[in-house]
Amino acid sequence: MVGPERLYLAHTLQLTEAQVKVWFQNRRIKWRKHHLELTHQRLAVLKQQQMLLDETQPDVREDTNSSETDT
Template sequence: APIDHSQAAHYSDIVNGNESMKDARRKSSRPTFTGHQIFALEKMFENTKYLAGTERSRLASQLAMSEAQVKVWFQNRRTKWRKKHAPEVHGGAGDKRTKQRNDGSIPIVESDSSLT
């Protein structure tokens, strides 16, 4: 396949820090949400972990946010929720064959007579 030199030059500019101010301005920064927006998002998250398209559209409109921002906020919030609740949800005993330790050491494999 032929090389697209315009893309190669653009990549080189980015790597070498020669990007123009116009290009730098175009990059989106991380949005900061107001306390009111976060409160409303958290309140909605308490009621439902997943929003349908119509709910997302309505909430975005009410909070002066884009639907994409609401969608990503909910995705990130679900990930945070899962991480916090994973031990509770799985009960810690599950089908794991290793004991997890918080001190950074290597897990020890439990003996299991069903494996022999």
């Protein structure tokens, strides 16, 4: 929020411009913290799913020697 908008909001809410500025700063910090926590949770779930897939699927490696033909 920039100058004129912040000034209008502060006047409407009977707050100082600084109070409105700090409120928005706090909201941004809380949002970032929450967003970071969600990202970490999603990453943990994806890692867990990948580990389960790795455990349940057989190890599929091609034997490069068996595909060669002897002459």
